[in-house]
Amino acid sequence: MDKTLDHFRAPITDTFRRKSPFDQLVEHMGKVRECIDLLTTGLIRYYKGDYSGFSELADRVSAFEHDADIIKGNLRNHLPNSLLMPVDKGKFLWALREQDAILDHAENLVQMLDMRHTKIPNELQGIFIEHINLVAETVKTMEDAVENIKDLVESGFIKKEREETKGFIHKVHEAEYNADQKKYDLTKKIYQMEKKLEPMDEYHLLKIADWVDDIADHAENVADWLRSMIAR
Amino acid sequence: MDFILVAVLGGVGALGLYMAWNIGANDVSNSMATAVGARAITFKQAVIIAGVLTFLGAVLVGSHVTETIKGNIVDPYMVGDSHVLMLGFIASLLAASFFVTLATWKEMPISTTHAIIGALVGFGLVAGGQACINWGKLFEIGASWVLSPIAGCILAFLVFKVIVKLIFSRKDPVESAKIVGPAIIGVTVCLITVSLFTNTNVGTMLGIINLYLISGVSVLAGVLFAFLSAISLRRIQGRSSQDYETVELLFRKLQIGTSCFVAFSHGANDVANAIGPVSAVLALSTGSDGFSALQVVPPYLLALGGLGIALGAVTWGHRVMRTVGGRITSLTNTRGFSVDFGAATTVLLASNLGLPISTSHTVVGAVIGVGLAKGLAAIDLRVIKKIMYSWMLTVPLAAVFSAIIFIVLRMIL
Numbered sequence: 001m002d003k004t005l006d007h008f009r010a011p012i013t014d015t016f017r018r019k020s021p022f023d024q025l026v027e028h029m030g031k032v033r034e035c036i037d038l039l040t041t042g043l044i045r046y047y048k049g050d051y052s053g054f055s056e057l058a059d060r061v062s063a064f065e066h067d068a069d070i071i072k073g074n075l076r077n078h079l080p081n082s083l084l085m086p087v088d089k090g091k092f093l094w095a096l097r098e099q100d101a102i103l104d105h106a107e108n109l110v111q112m113l114d115m116r117h118t119k120i121p122n123e124l125q126g127i128f129i130e131h132i133n134l135v136a137e138t139v140k141t142m143e144d145a146v147e148n149i150k151d152l153v154e155s156g157f158i159k160k161e162r163e164e165t166k167g168f169i170h171k172v173h174e175a176e177y178n179a180d181q182k183k184y185d186l187t188k189k190i191y192q193m194e195k196k197l198e199p200m201d202e203y204h205l206l207k208i209a210d211w212v213d214d215i216a217d218h219a220e221n222v223a224d225w226l227r228s229m230i231a232r
Numbered sequence: 233m234d235f236i237l238v239a240v241l242g243g244v245g246a247l248g249l250y251m252a253w254n255i256g257a258n259d260v261s262n263s264m265a266t267a268v269g270a271r272a273i274t275f276k277q278a279v280i281i282a283g284v285l286t287f288l289g290a291v292l293v294g295s296h297v298t299e300t301i302k303g304n305i306v307d308p309y310m311v312g313d314s315h316v317l318m319l320g321f322i323a324s325l326l327a328a329s330f331f332v333t334l335a336t337w338k339e340m341p342i343s344t345t346h347a348i349i350g351a352l353v354g355f356g357l358v359a360g361g362q363a364c365i366n367w368g369k370l371f372e373i374g375a376s377w378v379l380s381p382i383a384g385c386i387l388a389f390l391v392f393k394v395i396v397k398l399i400f401s402r403k404d405p406v407e408s409a410k411i412v413g414p415a416i417i418g419v420t421v422c423l424i425t426v427s428l429f430t431n432t433n434v435g436t437m438l439g440i441i442n443l444y445l446i447s448g449v450s451v452l453a454g455v456l457f458a459f460l461s462a463i464s465l466r467r468i469q470g471r472s473s474q475d476y477e478t479v480e481l482l483f484r485k486l487q488i489g490t491s492c493f494v495a496f497s498h499g500a501n502d503v504a505n506a507i508g509p510v511s512a513v514l515a516l517s518t519g520s521d522g523f524s525a526l527q528v529v530p531p532y533l534l535a536l537g538g539l540g541i542a543l544g545a546v547t548w549g550h551r552v553m554r555t556v557g558g559r560i561t562s563l564t565n566t567r568g569f570s571v572d573f574g575a576a577t578t579v580l581l582a583s584n585l586g587l588p589i590s591t592s593h594t595v596v597g598a599v600i601g602v603g604l605a606k607g608l609a610a611i612d613l614r615v616i617k618k619i620m621y622s623w624m625l626t627v628p629l630a631a632v633f634s635a636i637i638f639i640v641l642r643m644i645l
């Protein structure tokens with residue numbers, strides 16, 4: 001037993017947790033958002049051919065991933081069966097898992113980009129930047145949705161707040177759809193340039209488009225789990 | 233009166249005071265912690281409320297449970313000998329004090345109520361065999377231990393549901409809260425008034441014993457307090473239809489009322505654990521005439537118990553409240569209000585029925601009720617198991633302790 005005794009009887013303290021799981025979910029979300037913001041500015045510079053400081057960026061993304069992992073581990077390891085939550089615990093954990101997957105992908109992405117500096121052709125730079133901005137937008141709308149869950153808990157799950165959360169989730173889907181469309185445009189353009197590009201560059205450009213888009217996909221998954229979490 | 237008797241009485245009084253102090257330091261502060269944790273009152277206010285209201289509860293409504301403890305568990309006429317009975321009550325008090333001290337030190341979720349009941353049964357079995365135990369009453373008490381957390385749970389669930397449906401779901405939650413909040417306060421005051429006048433000294437003194445009169449006075453008091461609290465809230469303005477913060481702010485004020493309710497009910501129920509045996513010993517010290525005196529509880533003894541509890545809350549309680557309050561910060565004011573209301577109503581009802589129950593356990597039940605109403609982010613239900621184990625352990629262990637102490641006392645005195 002690691003806790004020290006205070007020498008009084010207080011069964012009520014045993015019923016409460018130091019931190020609300022929803023607060024921790026939002027805290028984790030904050031890390032995700034910060035990290036994706038950092039990634040976005042870093043990627044835009046990378047797309048423009050400025051590789052200075054990219055290794056440092058990769059390290060910072062890894063640091064974010066690590067911080068968030070600690071929050072995730074803390075949260076996941078301290079949700080015993082006996083815990084009564086206003087939402088399904090399984091769905092809650094899936095939302096957390098998908099949220100964490102965003103950071104895993106971000107970390108993979110920067111590490112791979114750092115290993116091989118792929119020159120983005122000038123005619124593709126614009127659309128690559130548009131794409132990452134749309135992906136970042138998806139994560140931003142997802143943060144709104146996750147933060148609204150707290151209001152939902154605070155108000156005791158009233159209809160008004162549920163509708164509002166659903167509205168935010170809808171926005172995530174919209175943003176993800178836009179990011180997807182941009183990715184198809186992008187991929188089409190890369191294939192159109194295949195005669196001009198080195199095969200390895202071609203491969204990498206396709207990979208970058210995929211990896212970046214994965215982030216939006218996972219953001220959408222979070223939203224889906226939130227939706228089923230608050231379903232009556 | 234010989235010297236030994238005076239010394240014994242002094243010792244018993246001191247023990248009773250110690251038990252009262254322990255109840256005040258631990259249990260009252262515990263129940264007040266919901267208000268402190270929800271930031272409705274400061275530590276200082278909590279200590280004052282706990283002191284004053286527990287004292288009042290003990291003096292005004294404490295007689296019912298005290299009568300149960302002193303005369304309704306072990307049948308005095310079956311034991312027969314007033315000397316033996318006296319030793320028995322002393323043994324019970326000693327055993328319960330010892331057990332409670334141990335439990336407090338080890339942080340077991342044990343209630344003073346369970347310790348004293350177990351101790352009484354223990355000495356009763358040794359002194360007069362199983363025939364002298366009032367098993368019917370004991371069964372009633374056991375049932376009330378299971379039912380009281382459930383009742384607290386249901387009441388808190390309902391109150392929180394009312395708050396969600398009639399306040400949070402409304403277009404203007406703040407305006408709705410200004411009506412619903414004071415209405416619940418009115419109900420609270422009404423309940424307190426009813427219990428204040430039903431079969432108590434106050435009722436007889438003021439001549440308010442008629443059922444219609446009691447209900448009339450209670451409704452009047454309820455309406456008056458509802459009106460007063462509505463006035464105190466009228467200045468607070470909401471900002472939007474999602475302004476839950478201002479609703480919480482409103483309930484922060486109202487929770488001062490319910491925390492008084494908790495302290496009052498607590499005093500009414502728990503004073504008996506300390507003062508019941510003391511008053512029995514005092515009555516029996518006059519010889520076998522004391523048997524009839526077992527039926528009544530002198531108010532000055534209740535006052536002594538109330539004082540002890542208040543003293544405990546003042547001297548040690550702030551430490552408990554600070555720690556507990558710091559740990560349950562996720563309890564906001566609407567939740568705290570619901571918990572307080574559910575728990576205090578249950579405890580007060582039990583007090584009026586003369587049933588000794590545990591306030592702490594009822595509070596836990598109420599917290600779970602709010603959790604079931606989707607009002608709390610997370611509640612650990614393992615506490616239920618802990619409490620059940622403590623029931624199963626406390627009663628037999630306290631009984632054995634008290635029996636041993638009783639046998640030893642009988643040998644030397």
